[in-house]
Every structure is written in C-alpha cells, then in structure tokens.
Amino acid sequence: MQEQAVFREKYNFVKFEVLRIKFLLGGRKETAERKNSDDVSIRETIGEILGELKIYALKPLKKLLLVSAVCGISSGIAPYLRMLYMGELPELLSGTTEAIVIFSIFMALSEINGYLWSVFFMYSGFFKSEMTDLYDNALQAKNYVEILHKPRALFVVNSVESMLSFAKEIFQYKRSVLNELLQCFREAITFVICTFSLFAIVPQLALFMVLLQLISMEFVLYNNKFFRTVDERFRLFSQKISRETGDVSGQASLVQSANKVEKESGRIYAKLMKSSALKRLKYCNRRIGEKSFYLVLEAVGAVAVCYVAIADIIKTGDIGRLALISGAAVQMKIRCETLLRSYLSIDEYKNKIADIRKRMQLPKVLERVTGNNRLSAADNFIRLENVSFAYPALKRLEDVGFLTEVKYGNTVLENVTLDVRAGGVTVVAGTSGQGKSTLMRIIRHDYDVQQGEVFIGTQNVCDLSDEEINRHIAFIGQNVRFFDTSVRRNLTYFSDVTDEKRIREVLDAAGLTEDIAHFEGGLDYKIGINGNKLSGGQRQRLALARTFLTNRPIVIMDEPTTGLDQVMSFQIMKALKELATDKTVLLVTHNPTEIALADRVLIIKGKHIVADGEPLNLIENTGFLKSAMTRQDILSKKELFVAHCRKTA
Numbered sequence: 060m061q062e063q064a065v066f067r068e069k070y071n072f073v074k075f076e077v078l079r080i081k082f083l084l085g086g087r088k089e090t091a092e093r094k095n096s097d098d099v100s101i102r103e104t105i106g107e108i109l110g111e112l113k114i115y116a117l118k119p120l121k122k123l124l125l126v127s128a129v130c131g132i133s134s135g136i137a138p139y140l141r142m143l144y145m146g147e148l149p150e151l152l153s154g155t156t157e158a159i160v161i162f163s164i165f166m167a168l169s170e171i172n173g174y175l176w177s178v179f180f181m182y183s184g185f186f187k188s189e190m191t192d193l194y195d196n197a198l199q200a201k202n203y204v205e206i207l208h209k210p211r212a213l214f215v216v217n218s219v220e221s222m223l224s225f226a227k228e229i230f231q232y233k234r235s236v237l238n239e240l241l242q243c244f245r246e247a248i249t250f251v252i253c254t255f256s257l258f259a260i261v262p263q264l265a266l267f268m269v270l271l272q273l274i275s276m277e278f279v280l281y282n283n284k285f286f287r288t289v290d291e292r293f294r295l296f297s298q299k300i301s302r303e304t305g306d307v308s309g310q311a312s313l314v315q316s317a318n319k320v321e322k323e324s325g326r327i328y329a330k331l332m333k334s335s336a337l338k339r340l341k342y343c344n345r346r347i348g349e350k351s352f353y354l355v356l357e358a359v360g361a362v363a364v365c366y367v368a369i370a371d372i373i374k375t376g377d378i379g380r381l382a383l384i385s386g387a388a389v390q391m392k393i394r395c396e397t398l399l400r401s402y403l404s405i406d407e408y409k410n411k412i413a414d415i416r417k418r419m420q421l422p423k424v425l426e427r428v429t430g431n432n433r434l435s436a437a438d439n440f441i442r443l444e445n446v447s448f449a450y451p452a453l454k455r456l457e458d459v460g461f462l463t464e465v466k467y468g469n470t471v472l473e474n475v476t477l478d479v480r481a482g483g484v485t486v487v488a489g490t491s492g493q494g495k496s497t498l499m500r501i502i503r504h505d506y507d508v509q510q511g512e513v514f515i516g517t518q519n520v521c522d523l524s525d526e527e528i529n530r531h532i533a534f535i536g537q538n539v540r541f542f543d544t545s546v547r548r549n550l551t552y553f554s555d556v557t558d559e560k561r562i563r564e565v566l567d568a569a570g571l572t573e574d575i576a577h578f579e580g581g582l583d584y585k586i587g588i589n590g591n592k593l594s595g596g597q598r599q600r601l602a603l604a605r606t607f608l609t610n611r612p613i614v615i616m617d618e619p620t621t622g623l624d625q626v627m628s629f630q631i632m633k634a635l636k637e638l639a640t641d642k643t644v645l646l647v648t649h650n651p652t653e654i655a656l657a658d659r660v661l662i663i664k665g666k667h668i669v670a671d672g673e674p675l676n677l678i679e680n681t682g683f684l685k686s687a688m689t690r691q692d693i694l695s696k697k698e699l700f701v702a703h704c705r706k707t708a
C-alpha cells in the first residue's frame with residue numbers, strides 16, 4: 060500500500076517531467092521560444108525549481124530546511140558565545156567552578172554545532188541521491204514512452220540521446236542551484252545573528268560593516284557582468300577564428316599551392332594572436348583593478364574594526380570585548396561573501412540552463428505533417444500505396460550544435476504497395492539491412508515518405524496526430540525498456556487493466572506463467588533496473604505480455620523474439636495467431652519456426668517486397684526461404700505446432 064503511494068508520487072513527477080520534455084522536444088513552439096530567450100531571471104529559475112520541488116519533494120525539503128536553519132542558528136551563536144567566553148577569559152581563569160561549567164557548556168555547544176553540520180551534510184546527501192533517482196526515473200520514463208509507444212526514429216537516432224543528455228545537464232544544474240539555495244538560507248541566518256550581535260555592542264561599526272559589504276557586493280556584481288561579456292566575446296572570436304582556419308585547412312586538398320594555404324593560415328593566426336593579446340591585456344587590467352579595490356575595502360574594514368575595538372578597550376578596560384567585536388565583524392564578512400558566491404553560482408547555473416534550453420530548440424526540418432483525424436476500432440488494417448522512402452541524411456548533433464539542413468540518403472524502399480489485414484500473422488523477413496525496420500517506422504509515421512501514401516485503416520498517417528497513432532498501434536522493438544519495479548507495474552504501466560484474470564491470461568499467452576511462479580513474490584517480484592533481474596527471454600516475453608494487455612487494433616513487433624527456443628516460439632505464435640483474429644499483427648523475425656508458421660510472409664530485398672504469400676507457396680521460388688528451410692521443415696514445424704496447441708489447450 061505504502062509502496063503504491065510512493066510509486067504514485069514518483070509517477071506524478073515522472074509524468075510531469077515527461078510532459079515537460081515533450082514540450083521541450085517541440086511541443087508548443089512560441090512558449091518554448093519565449094522560455095528560451097536570454098532574459099530568464101534568477102527568480103524565474105528558482106521559482107521553477109521550487110515549483111518542481113513542491114510537486115515531488117516537499118517533505119524531504121522541509122526537513123532539510125529545518126536542519127539547515129538549526130545549523131545556521133547554531134553556527135551563528137556558537138562562535139559568538141565562544142568569543143564571549145574568550146572575552147571573559149582573564150576573569151574566568153581565576154579558578155571558579157563557574158568557569159568550569161561555562162567552559163563545558165561552550166565545549167558542548169561547539170560539539171553540537173559540529174554534529175549538526177554533519178547531520179546537515181548527511182541529509183543533503185540523502186536528499187540529493189533521492190533527487191538523482193527521481194530524475195533518472197524521469198529520463199527512463201521518457202525513453203520508455205518513446206521506445207515502447209513510438210520511437211520517432213529521427214529523434215531516436217539523432218536527437219533523443221542528445222536531448223536526454225541535455226535534460227540531464229539541466230537537472231544537474233538545478234540540483235546545484237538547490238544546494239546553493241540551502242547554503243544561502245543557512246548563511247543568511249548566521250549573518251543576521253552576527254549582525255545583531257555586533258549591533259548590540261557597537262551599532263556604528265555594525266552599520267559601517269554592512270555598508271562596506273554592500274559596496275563590495277555591488278562592485279563584484281558589476282565586474283562579474285563585465286567578465287562574462289568579455290568571456291563571451293572570447294568564445295565567439297575563437298569560434299570565428301577556428302572556422303576560418305578550418306576553411307583554410309579544408310582547402311588544402313583543393314588548393315594546389317601549399318604555400319598559399321600556409322600564408323593564409325599565418326595571416327589568421329597572426330590576427331588571432333594580436334586580437335586576443337589585446338583582449339587579454341584588458342581583461343588582466345580589469346582583474347588587477349578588481350583585486351586592488353578589494354584590498355582597499357578590506358583594509359578600510361580592518362582599520363575600522365581595530366579602531367573601534369581599541370577605542371572600546373580604552374573606554375571599558377575589558378580586553379575580552381576585542382575578541383567579541385572582531386569575531387562578530389569577521390563572521391559577518393565571511394557569511395556575506397559566501398552569500399555572494401552562492402548568488403554568483405546560481406546566476407551562472409541559471410545561464411547554463413538557459414543556454415542548454417536554447418540548444419534544445421528543434422529546427423523546423425524535424426517537423427512532420429500531422430493532423431487531428433480520429434481512428435476507430437474498424438481501422439485495423441495497414442495500406443501502403445506506391446511508397447518510396449530514403450532516410451534524411453542529417454548531420455550529427457554534436458557537429459552542428461543543431462541540425463540545419465536535410466539531404467536524403469540512398470533509397471531504402473521503392474514503389475512499395477502493400478495491404479495487411481487482420482486474420483492471420485504476417486511475418487516480415489529478409490536479410491539484415493534490407494529495410495524491414497524502416498517499413499515498420501514509416502507505418503508508424505516516424506518519417507514522412509517522399510513518394511506515395513501510407514494509411515492506417517481509412518486514414519492517411521499524415522492526417523493523424525502522433526498520440527492517435529500511439530493509441531492505435533502497439534509496438535515492440537529490439538530495445539524494450541522496463542522500470543525498476545514489480546512485474547505487475549511494468550505490465551500495467553500503460554494500460555488501465557487491473558483485472559487479475561486478464562493479467563494472468565496475457566502472462567499465460569506470453570509463456571510467462573511458469574517463470575512468474577518461480578519469482579519470489581510472484582507478480583510483485585521487483586525486476587531490477589531495466590529488468591536486469593530477468594533473463595533475456597523473460598524480458599522479451601514480458602514485453603509481449605505488456606503489448607497483449609494494451610489491446611490495440613494493430614500490433615507491430617520488430618524482432619522481439621530473437622533467440623527464443625522452439626517451444627517458446629510455438630507459444631508466442633499461438634498467442635499471436637489468437638491476437639490476429641481481429642487485429643493486424645506484423646512480426647519482423649529471423650526465426651525459422653516463426654517464418655514457417657506464418658499465415659503470410661513478406662520478404663524484403665533490394666528496396667522491394669520480392670515475395671508475398673503463404674510460406675509453402677513461396678518456398679520453391681524464394682531464395683531467402685530456400686536457403687533457410689525446406690518444404691519438409693515447414694510441414695514438420697506445422698505438425699509440431701498443431702501438437703503443441705492441442706497439448707496446451
């Protein structure tokens with residue numbers, strides 16, 4: 060029960076992240092553009108992070124803030140008290156029991172303070188690892204949605220991996236911001252305590268110190284902006300130079316005269332040296348200025364503190380107050396600097412997040428034509444009319460930052476016309492690289508085809524939204540993803556089925572019943588990260604069971620059964636044949652048993668479907684089948700299959 064609650068909590072977060080990533084992957088363009096513009100403020104970034112925290116991690120955050128506050132208070136008070144104690148030292152040393160008691164109290168306070176700090180670090184460690192888990196789960200969920208339902212091949216190959224790593228980077232920066240925020244919270248409390256302490260003793264000095272800190276903060280912030288602009292200019296400049304030098308060396312093979320290239324490189328190199336030297340000089344001067352100004356500020360502060368403290372000793376005759384005053388003043392300064400550092404880090408993280416988001420913008424070329432038509436249960440057939448397709452030859456993301464142009468590679472499918480309907484399992488076979496997976500991808504509209512039309516039932520895929528196609532087609536590819544949770548949750552993740560009987564049925568159909576019986580906890584057995592506590596075959600069959608459960612009118616499987624033994628293949632084929640009575644079932648496979656038992660076999664070779672029919676009718680004239688099996692093989696497999704079905708009925 061409790062586990063379910065935890066799962067729901069995580070699931071909500073996962074849903075949230077998936078939606079957000081989906082949106083980043085090209086959801087609403089205008090808002091994405093606005094969000095990614097330069098003028099995201101720190102407040103917006105922090106607001107976003109806090110908003111997310113409120114959704115999925117309020118409880119641990121509250122605890123963490125509490126510990127953080129206690130830490131702030133104790134580290135604000137403890138040094139102050141220690142100073143106080145040291146201030147009284149001469150008197151206490153006269154040997155009263157009071158001295159011993161007070162000394163012990165202060166020692167204890169110090170210890171407690173140290174202890175609280177370690178608790179804080181431990182807590183924030185836990186918190187961070189908890190967040191890491193959540194984020195990882197979210198990424199996994201995204202992967203899972205993409206791959207189980209409809210891998211946009213274009214994204215899968217070129218973008219999704221990069222998107223994921225971008226998203227992960229953003230998460231990391233967000234975590235860092237959070238860390239800094241916690242630190243700020245703690246430091247601010249300490250700062251306030253120290254300021255008040257000093258204010259109570261020498262108000263003028265306290266005011267002066269605050270003023271000094273404000274000046275130095277303002278200065279740092281101003282300078283920081285300057286350095287950032289200079290850094291950015293450096294970056295742009297060196298980019299430009301490397302482009303130019305790149306051009307020159309790229310011409311080396313074309314330009315006959317090597318001299319010319321050398322001369323040209325020399326010119327650009329000189330330009331680089333000259334310009335960057337000037338810039339660096341300006342940069343260094345500014346740095347020297349900054350450091351000097353700092354020194355002056357520090358000196359002024361130190362003089363003020365010394366002056367006030369000495370004046371105080373002369374007035375009161377109490378040496379102890381020197382330690383007290385300087386202690387509080389130094390604490391103030393240190394906390395102030397830490398706060399400023401945190402602010403600068405947050406600012407930097409914020410810019411990095413904005414920068415990554417900018418890079419995540421998808422170029423227009425990745426968009427496909429989609430519409431909002433609806434499919435009905437009767438649209439359970441697939442039709443291709445004179446389809447030709449070549450993959451867009453996209454430059455890899457890393458090379459160009461983002462994709463900018465599309466060219467087309469070699470034609471993979473040419474003038475393919477095809478009609479697949481319910482009432483039998485259709486197997487797609489052929490040697491590797493002939494376009495089987497490609498065919499499956501264009502049926503799911505991962506790509507627009509360059510010629511011809513693809514229909515799901517009565518609808519052209521271009522008139523359907525991705526979601527509509529996802530709802531209608533169940534798909535299993537070679538890389539099936541699972542969650543680190545129970546068999547049951549993995550099965551029901553994307554269907555609303557909770558009926559125990561139905562779950563047992565699909566497990567039976569996928570040949571998993573016996574395996575489950577051996578699992579500790581049965582359906583509640585935890586299958587590990589991406590199902591790593593299952594065997595390869597068990598994973599495949601679990602994926603099949605999950606597909607059976609989704610109950611979609613069209614089922615497409617791209618080599619989900621690689622390496623299953625003959626009995627398992629019988630089992631799966633039996634289930635698929637039952638499924639195929641009212642659904643269209645397309646199975647890409649190399650498995651001879653499955654090919655032999657197919658109701659219809661399509662062989663793809665050299666851009667075309669070269670054979671289409673019952674395996675027994677094709678065996679004589681089809682090279683691919685002939686090399687894999689004989690007529691007798693097919694007959695005997697069919698016979699064994701019938702026996703298997705009778706036995707298990």
Ligand SMILES: Nc1ncnc2c1ncn2[C@@H]1O[C@H](COP(=O)(O)OP(=O)(O)O)[C@@H](O)[C@H]1O
Pocket residue numbers: 212216450451468471489490491492493494495496497498
């Ligand atoms: N994402 C892609 N981008 C460019 N070319 C691809 C891509 N995927 C596959 N191809 C090419 O298309 C051809 C068919 O591949 P595929 O459909 O995966 O073959 P099969 O599934 O039959 O083994 C191959 O020549 C392959 O190199």
Ligand SMILES: [Mg+2]
Pocket residue numbers: 495496497617
């Ligand atoms: Mg393939």
